[in-house]
Amino acid sequence: MSFMAGKRALIVGVASDRSIATGIAEAFAREGAEIAFTYQNDKLRGRVEKLAERLGQNTALCFPCDVSSDQEIDAVFANLGKSWDQLDVLVHSVGYAPREQLEGGFTESITREGYRISHDISAYSLAALTKAASPMLSERAAILTLTYNAAVQVVPNYNVMGLAKASLESCVRFLASDLGPRGIRVNAISAGAVKTLAAAGIGGFRKMLSYAEKASPLRRTVTIEEIGNTAAFLCSDLASGITGETTFVDAGVNIMGMVFDED
Ligand code: NAD
Ligand code: 0WE
Numbered sequence: 001m002s003f004m005a006g007k008r009a010l011i012v013g014v015a016s017d018r019s020i021a022t023g024i025a026e027a028f029a030r031e032g033a034e035i036a037f038t039y040q041n042d043k044l045r046g047r048v049e050k051l052a053e054r055l056g057q058n059t060a061l062c063f064p065c066d067v068s069s070d071q072e073i074d075a076v077f078a079n080l081g082k083s084w085d086q087l088d089v090l091v092h093s094v095g096y097a098p099r100e101q102l103e104g105g106f107t108e109s110i111t112r113e114g115y116r117i118s119h120d121i122s123a124y125s126l127a128a129l130t131k132a133a134s135p136m137l138s139e140r141a142a143i144l145t146l147t148y149n150a151a152v153q154v155v156p157n158y159n160v161m162g163l164a165k166a167s168l169e170s171c172v173r174f175l176a177s178d179l180g181p182r183g184i185r186v187n188a189i190s191a192g193a194v195k196t197l198a199a200a201g202i203g204g205f206r207k208m209l210s211y212a213e214k215a216s217p218l219r220r221t222v223t224i225e226e227i228g229n230t231a232a233f234l235c236s237d238l239a240s241g242i243t244g245e246t247t248f249v250d251a252g253v254n255i256m257g258m259v260f261d262e263d
Contacts, residue, residue, distance in 0.1 A: 003236045005032035008084050010076075012038045012065065012129060013093025013146075014048050018196045020146055021093035022051060023224025027232040029055040033089065036061035038076055058083075067094055067125035073132045086138040089235045092129055092145040095198060096121040097161045103203055106159045118160045123167035130175055130186075137179075142235040143186040145172060146227075147246060149254050151190075157203065169246055176244030185243035187234045192222045192250030215259040217252035 009028050013021035014037055028035055035057045039048040041064065049059045061083060063076045080087065097118035101109055126145050150158040151165035169188055176186040193199065193208045202208075212221045230249045233239055248254050 002032035003238055004028055004089075004232060007033040007088040007236070008036070008086065009033045009089035009091065009235065010036045010038070010080065010087055010133070011091045011093070012067070013091070014039065014051055015044055015197050016047060017051075018194075018224065019093065020191060020194060020196060020224050020227050021091065023226075023228035024091055024093065024144075024231040025051060025055060025228075026225070027228030028089070028235070029057070031232050031236070033232075034058075036063070036080055036084070038063050038065035040064075040066055067128065068120055070128065073128055077132050077136060081136055085136070086141075087133055087136045088138050088141050090129060090133050090137070090141070090143045091231065091235070092126045092143070094121065094125055095146070095148075095161065095164070097159075097164065099201075101160045102157055104157070104159075110160050114160050115163070118164040119167055122161065122164040123171055126168060126171050127175065130179075134179075137182070137184055140183045140237065140240070141185075142239070143175065143179075143184065144231055144235055145188045147172075147188045147190045149190055149248070149250065153254075172246065173244045180243060185234075185239070187239075187242060187244070188246040189227060189230055189234070190246050190248045190250065190254070191227050192216070192248075192253055194222060194224060194227070196224075212251060212253050214262065215253055215256055216250070217255070220251055222249055222251050 011021050011025050037048045039045050049062050052059045063079055065072045065076045098114050101114040147165045150162040151169050172186050172188045199205050209221050227249050
């Protein structure tokens with residue numbers, strides 16, 4: 001179909017072959033986009049460059065970027081600007097809270113530092129990347145982030161990350177309103193639970209996947225390919241009328257108000 005032909009995209013958030021950002025990169029490449037990447041630190045550099053190579057992309061367009069650093073964010077766009085005059089798509093697929101924030105009761109586990117870090121890395125970083133990218137964003141550019149339904153409804157143990165995702169979803173609306181007059185669209189995908197690195201080691205994550213298999217209308221979990229396909233649509237001109245929106249890609253789990261056991 002190549003419905004992203006001629007689009008230049010920057011993808012932030014690849015850490016492994018299972019990353020949601022990897023599913024997004026695969027769909028973008030299939031639809032004809034040119035892709036640049038960032039990696040969080042040197043440990044991830046090789047993996048990201050390998051992905052760029054596998055997808056036929058220029059491995060020189062892989063830049064380090066810890067999103068807690070304004071200097072590193074600025075350097076990404078300074079470097080990207082040497083090869084690309086404009087950016088059509090920005091994908092933000094980053095989330096982090098200190099591990100101890102994601103276990104135990106909300107009141108017990110939340111700390112000022114946990115709140116600060118989770119909101120800095122998971123929510124402010126979307127605004128920071130968008131602000132830094134702004135001068136090179138093309139007319140009709142698209143920005144996309146990844147969220148989770150615990151922004152809206154309580155999920156045990158997600159704790160302060162739920163507040164950070166609520167902030168992120170609000171940020172999508174404020175950015176969409178602010179950048180809309182330039183033709184720039186800003187959206188989020190609210191993904192169902194997927195077994196990625198960010199999910200590995202989360203207590204009871206397997207239980208969450210099997211909950212989705214029982215509770216979702218489609219009776220299954222979602223794949224990074226399905227999230228990638230929706231991302232490609234939202235970041236293409238096919239979605240030219242959609243902005244400020246959070247689109248669920250969760251096999252329908254979020255629509256259910258109550259679920260009975262089915263043996
Ligand atoms: P992942 O671990 O593959 O990706 C998380 C990414 O965040 C990694 O690439 C990591 O390098 C990056 N990151 C963390 N701290 C960073 C920092 N300081 N600077 C730069 N990058 C940093 O996991 P994923 O599941 O693909 O997560 C991607 C996004 O999807 C996150 O926003 C997550 O909240 C969201 N999400 C995940 C699920 C799920 O079940 N896996 C569901 C809904 C939404
Ligand atoms: O957004 C996420 C995961 C976010 C995440 C994961 C980690 C693990 C490693 C943020 N910070 C960290 N910090 C680490 O040290 N998801 C939507 C996946 C997820 O995580 C959960 C979930 C689900 C679903 C945590 C508790 C409950 C449910």
